[in-house]
Amino acid sequence: MNAPAPEPAIRAMIAPVTPLQQNCTIVWCAKTLKAAIIDPGGEVPRLLDALKQQGLTLEKIWITHGHLDHAGGTAALKAATGAVIEGPQREDAFWIEQIEDSGKAYGIPDAKRFAPDRWLEDGDRVTLGETEFEVYHCPGHTPGHVIFFHRDAGLAQVGDVLFQGSIGRTDFPRGNHAQLIASITGKLWPLGDDVAFVPGHGPMSTFGQERQTNPFVADAVLA
Numbered sequence: 001m002n003a004p005a006p007e008p009a010i011r012a013m014i015a016p017v018t019p020l021q022q023n024c025t026i027v028w029c030a031k032t033l034k035a036a037i038i039d040p041g042g043e044v045p046r047l048l049d050a051l052k053q054q055g056l057t058l059e060k061i062w063i064t065h066g067h068l069d070h071a072g073g074t075a076a077l078k079a080a081t082g083a084v085i086e087g088p089q090r091e092d093a094f095w096i097e098q099i100e101d102s103g104k105a106y107g108i109p110d111a112k113r114f115a116p117d118r119w120l121e122d123g124d125r126v127t128l129g130e131t132e133f134e135v136y137h138c139p140g141h142t143p144g145h146v147i148f149f150h151r152d153a154g155l156a157q158v159g160d161v162l163f164q165g166s167i168g169r170t171d172f173p174r175g176n177h178a179q180l181i182a183s184i185t186g187k188l189w190p191l192g193d194d195v196a197f198v199p200g201h202g203p204m205s206t207f208g209q210e211r212q213t214n215p216f217v218a219d220a221v222l223a
Helices: 044-054 074-081 090-097 099-105 177-191 207-213
Strands: 010-017 022-029 034-038 057-062 084-086 125-128 131-137 146-150 155-159 196-199
Touching (some): 010 044, 022 044, 034 044, 034 125, 057 074, 057 125, 131 177, 146 177, 155 177, 177 207
Parallel strands (some): 034 057, 057 084, 155 196
Antiparallel strands (some): 125 131, 131 146
């Protein structure tokens, strides 16, 4: 008789927010129901309602990078819940300072700047309930971009580093195309082809699929 499959340590749901349809993700420890919201770009009341519907307690707010559509709702979410803000890496501080001006330009007037409780660095770990995620600094799209990886679940939250069939823009201030390619091939690919990832926009994919088919970073393209 086969043993039953183990219960997953984490669960996740994607909640696209803002007119830019950024993939905000709610992840939680399946055992404790402690949750983190990754990249709350806006629509905070809807995110709070989603937490309530799932019976979750918000413990952390994790930020991949300081762009408006990923971080514009952070201050409001912190004010509503008192959750600890972790990330991004401190080189994105200048983007966080611009959030209010960016919000006015993009029709998201409620966006506010914030101060992280903890800046993150490559190799850090962040805890959630009784589980933890690994942190990798992946500059290129922005200088302080980080990604969050749960090794047991094989799940990565990569923000705007990588997309299904595309990669992050590097024409913003302090963007760097060569640095972005190095982040993808040197930080993401070693995590494994089977890793599923949630990009900042659009559908999920796996690193293996992108290594085969992505026109910007497929193995055959970079060979």
